[in-house]
Amino acid sequence: xKPSLISLQTFKPSLPAQPAKLFQxxxxxxxxxxxxxxxxxxxxxxxxxxxxxxxxxxxxxxxNTKITTELTQIKGDVLSLKHDLIKIAKLxxxxxxxxxxxxxxxxxGDVVDEIKQLFNGIN
Numbered sequence: 001x002k003p004s005l006i007s008l009q010t011f012k013p014s015l016p017a018q019p020a021k022l023f024q025x026x027x028x029x030x031x032x033x034x035x036x037x038x039x040x041x042x043x044x045x046x047x048x049x050x051x052x053x054x055x056x057x058x059x060x061x062x063x064n065t066k067i068t069t070e071l072t073q074i075k076g077d078v079l080s081l082k083h084d085l086i087k088i089a090k091l092x093x094x095x096x097x098x099x100x101x102x103x104x105x106x107x108x109g110d111v112v113d114e115i116k117q118l119f120n121g122i123n
Contacts, residue, residue: 046076048119056119060112069111074103081105089118 048071050056057072074081082098082105085091095108107115 044077044080046074046078046081048074048081056116058112058115058119060110061106067108067110069107069109069115071105071107071115072103074105078103078105085115085118089114 048057059070059072061068061070071081078098078100082096085105085107086093086096089111091107091111096105098105
């Protein structure tokens with residue numbers, strides 16, 4: 001059915017009493033880290049998960065004659081986990097390197113069993 005002039009003249013939409021306020025995006029300088037939704041994770045906290053088969057993600061890496069231990073898929077503060085490993089496992093700080101971007105910690109030498117025992121003791 002086509003609208004006729006008579007039906008259009010009788011239809012009067014109601015207007016809101018006050019116009020709605022537009023949302024103002026706050027400036028970045030006014031937002032602190034405490035205002036963000038996930039502000040606690042990643043600062044001094046980390047998460048080191050097991051595989052779906054229940055094994056720790058600690059691997060022995062052999063390259064030619066160089067043997068290293070690699071911890072992978074670390075989420076959060078990787079450097080904090082590195083410092084905790086050095087302290088708890090009594091490792092030489094010069095032999096432990098961390099890459100926070102990829103979430104990997106490398107330790108010179110074969111210490112896979114010691115690290116796995118350490119995590120099994122914590123769990």
